[in-house]
Amino acid sequence: MKIFASLAWCLLVVFSLTSDSPAQAPWKIASARVKITPEKPLWMSGYAARTRPAEGTLHDLWAKVLVLEVSAGGRAVVITTDVAGFPKSLADQICGDLQAQCGLDRSRIMLTSSHTHCGPVLEGDAYEVYVMDAGQPALIAQYSQALRKKIVAMVAEACSRLVPGTLWAGVGTADFAVNRRNNAEKTLGEALARGEKPKGPVDHDVPVLAARDPAGNLLAVAFGYACHNTTLGIQQWCGDYAGFAQLGLEQRHPGVTALFHMGCGADQNPLPRRTVELCQQYGTRLAAGVDAVLARPMRPLAARLQTRFEILDLPYGEQPTAAELRELVAKPGPTNYQKRWAERLLSELEAGQTFAKSYPYPIQVWKLGEDQLWIVLGSEVVVDYALRLKKQYGPATWVTSYANDVMCYIPSHRVWQEGGYEAGAFATSGLPANRWCEDIETRIFSCVERLAK
Numbered sequence: 001m002k003i004f005a006s007l008a009w010c011l012l013v014v015f016s017l018t019s020d021s022p023a024q025a026p027w028k029i030a031s032a033r034v035k036i037t038p039e040k041p042l043w044m045s046g047y048a049a050r051t052r053p054a055e056g057t058l059h060d061l062w063a064k065v066l067v068l069e070v071s072a073g074g075r076a077v078v079i080t081t082d083v084a085g086f087p088k089s090l091a092d093q094i095c096g097d098l099q100a101q102c103g104l105d106r107s108r109i110m111l112t113s114s115h116t117h118c119g120p121v122l123e124g125d126a127y128e129v130y131v132m133d134a135g136q137p138a139l140i141a142q143y144s145q146a147l148r149k150k151i152v153a154m155v156a157e158a159c160s161r162l163v164p165g166t167l168w169a170g171v172g173t174a175d176f177a178v179n180r181r182n183n184a185e186k187t188l189g190e191a192l193a194r195g196e197k198p199k200g201p202v203d204h205d206v207p208v209l210a211a212r213d214p215a216g217n218l219l220a221v222a223f224g225y226a227c228h229n230t231t232l233g234i235q236q237w238c239g240d241y242a243g244f245a246q247l248g249l250e251q252r253h254p255g256v257t258a259l260f261h262m263g264c265g266a267d268q269n270p271l272p273r274r275t276v277e278l279c280q281q282y283g284t285r286l287a288a289g290v291d292a293v294l295a296r297p298m299r300p301l302a303a304r305l306q307t308r309f310e311i312l313d314l315p316y317g318e319q320p321t322a323a324e325l326r327e328l329v330a331k332p333g334p335t336n337y338q339k340r341w342a343e344r345l346l347s348e349l350e351a352g353q354t355f356a357k358s359y360p361y362p363i364q365v366w367k368l369g370e371d372q373l374w375i376v377l378g379s380e381v382v383v384d385y386a387l388r389l390k391k392q393y394g395p396a397t398w399v400t401s402y403a404n405d406v407m408c409y410i411p412s413h414r415v416w417q418e419g420g421y422e423a424g425a426f427a428t429s430g431l432p433a434n435r436w437c438e439d440i441e442t443r444i445f446s447c448v449e450r451l452a453k
């Protein structure tokens, strides 16, 4: 039975690859990429401890787009970028431009970031996290506005040269992500050497979307992985393991655009880490996971596209009081980003301002074909969300995070209860809160449910 099923599957694949009639190549597809490596010595994003701007390039940073269009559903774009994350203001500007110039409404734009910590600080980020030179904000603003123009021009150009094609879905695996809340980075090496397995929930899936021409040739491949893109904290521009994975795939498949999007990897790290060799190894392993999927028969995606988007009004939980902020400011020890955050919030309170009570959190859901669900969450989402969403919606579900606005960590109820860095860390984002509301997970799931319907 199994042999017949695989034979029928292969025949189906061969048939669909050898016909170029619109019925057999129902999608219209284009991909493009543009180099976004800063040319000036900008401050680098992600680590508060850096004391100077970038000093060179390990490999270039890229923005990429995959345009998908179908008569039943219209056009949508997946944009991937080697940056830590788009602040809301910049994401809104880019999406506004894409609406005006390409007619894409917000639901049709998936604006993702790889969360490399070797990319530039962007306009609208919480500058107080970094100890930057006085000249940096102007340089960062200039770069960010140029980035906005580059991304919009790239998408517009790609939209002007769509070709017929097919879409295919699959899921592979790569096993280097380690739950960083449950495994100490310092002692993990010894534990592994003793034969122990890393502890805690992980998501080692590698979702793969392949776009092919009617003859079956690969045009583009979009793939994801749920792990902080933070092998490195060097002073050179670099896309980290995701950058190496994309480079590896593009070298092995000349002319193909490889696009990386981040899964729910907020509490996952590539461990051990800190060397370029390890970073390259993780990239190679991720690319191998993608190639393994590409080499197998993949699931064809029928000619149907649905896109939904909602801004969820996500309440904060406890917010800092003036007394708490004063205490933080007066804490002994050197000035750090937490003190600077507290100082600013205190000055806002003392000037008679009140804090916002909630945050406009973006959630997006796409359906490709009849059953491929693509759930896209804003910001740094912990792994529990992906595991629960895939359990709830089935194996044909992909979950991307770090998309559309990266503002803070998004804990699950479990992580919220446990506390710790990913449960709060609001000082890294500049937001006026100590915690999210207790029912954050329920609220996000209800919104996904509304959109998935």
Ligand SMILES: [Zn+2]
Pocket (backbone or CB within 6 Å): 115, 228, 266, 380
């Ligand atoms: Zn992060």
